[in-house]
Amino acid sequence: MYLNRFHKINSTFNYVSLHIRRFLVTQNVNKVALYFHRARLIDSIRLALRSNSSDNLVTYLENPSLDSFVVTKALQSAPSPESALHLIECLKKIPHFSHTHNTLYALAKILAKARETAKLQALINAINSGKFINTPRVSYMDQMRWYAISGEFNDVVRVWDEWRTTLRKHPCTESYNIVMGLYVQVGKDSDAVRLFRRMIEEGALPNCRTYTIMIEHLVKTRNLDSAIELFHMLPHVRIKRTLKQYSVLVEAFTIANQLDVVKVLLDQMRSDGILPVRAMLWSLQQMQSAGYDAETNELLRDMLPDGRIKMIGYSMDSSEDDSDDEDEEIDGNNTNAVDQPHLKPWLDPASLANALQNWGAEEVTALEDANLVWTSRLVCKMIRSFKSAETAWQFFYWVSCQPGFIHDIYTISRMITKLARQGCVDLVDQLLSKVEREGIRLSFSTIRLIIDFYGISRYGDPALRVFKSIKTICGPVSKSSQLLLYSSLLRTLIKCKMNSDALDILDEMSLLGIVPDSQIYSGLMNHFALHGDIKTVQRLFGMARQSGIEPDAYMYKVLIHAYCKCERAALALRVFEDMGNSGLLPDAHTKQLLVKSLWKEGKLLEAASVEERTEEISDALPLASPGHMFTVSSTDLSRICNIYSNSFQSTCS
Structure with missing residues (x-):
């Protein structure tokens, strides 16, 4: 008992003293320089986890810069659950390190992936009992996520049922998604369908992940016609179509050799302003081989590895003086490096954007010194991660001056919607004018987002201006898409208390033959x-x-x-x-x-x-x-239920 009490007091002292030391050290530190210093340490740990030597890993962990941020990111990027657990064991040898909320949650996810259910339960109990300082109790949702990762269906249902007894209404949609996804995973088709009906009956509103699970389920059971019918319904029920949904459908229809459907999906993906991912590479190559060059050339060019991005290799020398060498590309002809791992340098756009929030001269200099390779995908992630639209705008202008980078429709769209979300009307108008002058056509989804975000920031008149200039900045829009735009505009206008304008827009719809739903x-x-x-x-x-x-x-x-x-x-x-x-x-x-x-x-x-x-x-x-x-509407949800259930009529009956 006394040993346990001493251990708790000692842990508290280590925790407090460590944070006081870090507070004093980081008061005047350049946050961007600190980010890249941490990134190099994370890369060293990543490479050590892929080597055969534990001594080098412990050496890196003894680095005074090691903190919960570095450990969390290293755990998340470990090559396997086993290597991550090995890292946790090695951390026990580091006296100055104390676990935080982030490292504990990363550990829980690793235990779930390793299917160490008993250890996972013990960790949850330890957190909930207050063993760890400043770590709140584990929520029901987090427990459900972890047990779902480990495939423990009974534990997921147990936690869900326990949670439901504490609520007056239905639980959140994501909890239904977790259980539904597990049903799909284990092949319980009828149970998945019944749970979706239960979600609707209890008043929970399906979200984009719900529909992703349903589309994956339909594709998995070869109900491709039902999957594409459901996918085409999503805009009508105001659900954003996701990259995951496109990826699943493109692959499925490529395997089925229905390349005309794939062509339509790629066109819709471009219209939705979504960049493809490497998972689509094989499908695009198949399309190109079949003669669809115009549809695939640009997408393939964006997906091929960028030769400007150097790989990092494992170095036996762990001295601080040689830390810069870790970013150098290893010669493939070097026989000593044949069996060594080669990785892309670690990069977390959200953390880098957070370090750049002040956008001072020192931070910008550190960013320039890093010589990052700026791609459209990376710039989009950075813009999305900035909390301040003004900082995002400064970054947007700065990156346009970097060698080898030119803004495209994806980065411009991301910047415009970020500005609209925070009500930066003048900057939005400035960008839209530039887009119009240069003949760039924004996607329909971008225009709709601008109008929706103006509703959140309460700018009705600018939303009306954007709506009225739709043809010049977007081009021709189908009647079904016009209905969605009118819906977004009406919603924005009533949020801005522009009631007479909303009624005028409704009359305009009638004159144009666009029937409100x-x-x-x-x-x-x-x-x-x-x-x-x-x-x-x-x-x-x-x-x-x-x-x-x-x-x-x-x-x-x-x-x-x-x-x-x-x-x-x-x-x-x-x-x-x-x-x-x-x-x-x-x-x-x-x-x-x-x-x-x-x-x-x-x-x-x-x-x-x-x-x-x-x-x-x-x-x-x-x-x-x-x-x-x-x-x-209720009618739409009934139709979706019918599409889903009819695809499994034999099993549901």
């Missing part, structure tokens, strides 16, 4: 109801029906909630009656809200009537009315 009407009706503009709400409801849209359960729910919030329970009751006449049921929460509002406004008989009408069917009331304003 039920998501748009639901969002607009909710907004105007909350502002007490009942006449406009009723007008919108009438417009929806005149355009052929049959209100679904979610639209009725939106109206009932909105009327109740603005204390118009009589109107909410009328909507409830219309809902019943349409053969639809409200979810339990909506029914309770209506009854409570009627009671509050003194309409006791009406409240009793609602209770009486729903008493016999109370068990049949849905838990939630699936859908979301401006994004997805």
